[in-house]
Amino acid sequence: MKLSAATVDRMQPTDRRQEIPDSLCTGLYLTVQPSGKKGWQVRYRHSGVHRRMSLGAYPILSLAEARQRAREALAAATEGRDPAEEVKAARAPKPEDDRDKIKILIVQYHKRHLSGLKSGDMVRRELDRFVVAAWGERNIQSITKRDVIELLDGIADSGRVVTANRIRAYLNKFLNWAVERDILPISPATGIKPVSKEVSRDRVLTADEIRWFWAACEAEAFPWGPLGQMLLLTGQRLNEVAQMTDGEIRGTLWHLPSLRTKNARAHDIPLSDAAQAVLAGVERVRNGSGYVFTTNAKTPVSGFHKARIHIAEHMEAIASEERGEAVTIPKWGFHDLRRTAATGMARLGIPVRVTEAVLNHVSGTGGGIVAVYQRHDYADEKRQALEAWGRSVKLLVEGGSGNVVMIKDFAQ
Template sequence: MRIAFTDKTIAALKPRPERYEMQDAHCPGLSLRITPEGRKTFGVKYRHGMKQRRMAIGVYPRISLAEARARAMEAMRQVDKGMDPAKRRRQPEFRVEAVATEFIQRYAKPRNRKWMESERILWRELVAVFGQRDIREIGREDIIEIMDNAVDRGAHYQANRILANVRKLFNWCIERGIVEKSPTTGLKAPTKEVARDRQLSGAEITALLRACRNDVYPFRQFVPLLLATAQRRGELANMRWSELDLAEKTWTIPAERSKNGKAHHVPLSTYALELLAEVPRFIDCDYVFTTTRRSPVAGFGKALRRLWQATGADDWRYHDLRRTAASGMAQVRVEPHVIEKILNHMTGKISGVAAVYNRYNYETEAREALEIWGARLANLREESAGVSS
């Protein structure tokens, strides 16, 4: 479909379940591709010889509409001269932003299902600060600076993630001949990480459910659903209505979003279904939890601080709710292998040769376990209502 591109019309383009493309009425060949996740990428379509081709230009709004049109026009001028713009030899682009973009496209995306997390960290911590600098000029002191900034704001483990992702970026740059040495060489993670064992007590769950009931969508339903389903925060944040079979009371996490790369079927308890029934549903939006209608819910840190204040405890994290759910099911004598099934863990009581031959999926047991756990949460919710009344 052809429309006149403006910043306003581009902003109005909403994600759909399938990727789609729009053409610019004012610039021949210029197109905009919109993914189900809301990513908008400019490209230019042209014919070279007998073949129709498309060359990516850049991601909006990191590249402006005006710049995209200029690049598209330049590409079409090259086509008029008989050249293929996608295959022209270009001077290497050494700006941090450009190199990081290519790293994500060529290295992170093909190898890591969680590449979006790497992209988020690099853009927030490295590109936002040094994006227009030549990456060959980035030194050890610059990397220490961004890690120290993370530590100073209390994001101690995040500082470790920053170092890990920046190190991968520079190692890739060495392989490509972009830099001769990495500024991360010899740097150690600033924070020693220890395995967490925090789980919420019954009284703490009651306080948390009370705080959520006094909150608003999306976290009013999102946080209790973390407890009810025992799934990972990122998996629930990206939940789509199309993944839910409410008649069968099942949520299917697709393989591309599952940590172990296998589709995971999560039984939905009565309690979980009650929470989902409260969630508003937006037209032309498949996300269950969203504030933009174009992308999944964000703002987890701000919401967590709000819940800390409401519950009077600031030593728990979202992932601790998953551990709390697993421990709660264990307390009512759910078998360990059933809990592993619910958590979608590859390890557990049934592993090795036994796992090869035992193909029973324990879905019935998992459904019973989550129903029992959901009933427990429903009781705690009623207790919280009694306390607040």
């Protein structure tokens, strides 16, 4: 039958499905269903097998358009292609491009940018801990400003406001890097302010809190117990202690290479008798890197937020039992142990410049001209100071007064 727009329009349904061939385009058929619905179909051969493919419904697809699509399908079949399979493949959902997933891009960000920074590994750990954990499988283009705000709010609502501000800064730089590399047109973090204004902390544990902290660490056991005790006894930063290796311990001296310190200055920390006793009690988990504080033999410990909560809960339980009533201890953080050590040494009469040497500070009395021209590292003075602080902590733990040990032999 020679089909025309008029004959197609007038074609009436019957009680059976009809297939009317088009004499002007061999292989094209008009189908008429018993329901009255009409459509177009093309028949062809592929690999010696007869195939058929639906082209579309009438009148959405006109006779002229159907003939054009049929000719294209027949031409493809003549070339050895299967037009039906090609259409199916074109309509199939495209697999998500892994290269734009957050977890993949953060690996690239570490390789291209963070690896060249002294703090790069720390930033990578924090991005993995919060950003990858929340969005790792998502494409970066799907991240909205609202997503960023909700992520930061969630961290802040868990009591980690300062951490939320740090993650905001790290995330902002990562997203700006993605913009620079034409992965994103604009950063979804643009215009997002810090979660809260940070106030300089001055929290120092009291004598009683030091006793309760020490007892809580003994109850907590490895790894957080001895890690907490080493933080208090040495006054060093959390990551410096957490990533301590046996290779850094040289007899009674703990050597921190420049790559491991915040200010990129190598630092020697004399280990007091108290600190040596803590380390001697740590049962080592064999690992290739020699980490002292590791649970998986692959990486140093992490999960500091939960660890602090566990120790704080133990402290309150111990304090409540001791006093026979519920005791609430004001919130403290691991960095407050460093401040507590510094304050404790000051109370023992240790000169500020020696305390700064113990803490590896380059500001204050140790900055400026002094830092450039005075290369004396106060090795003997640091050892005396840390020994005195260790004895003071021991006296507190045993129930005595931590202020009875005074330093008299430092040059004033």
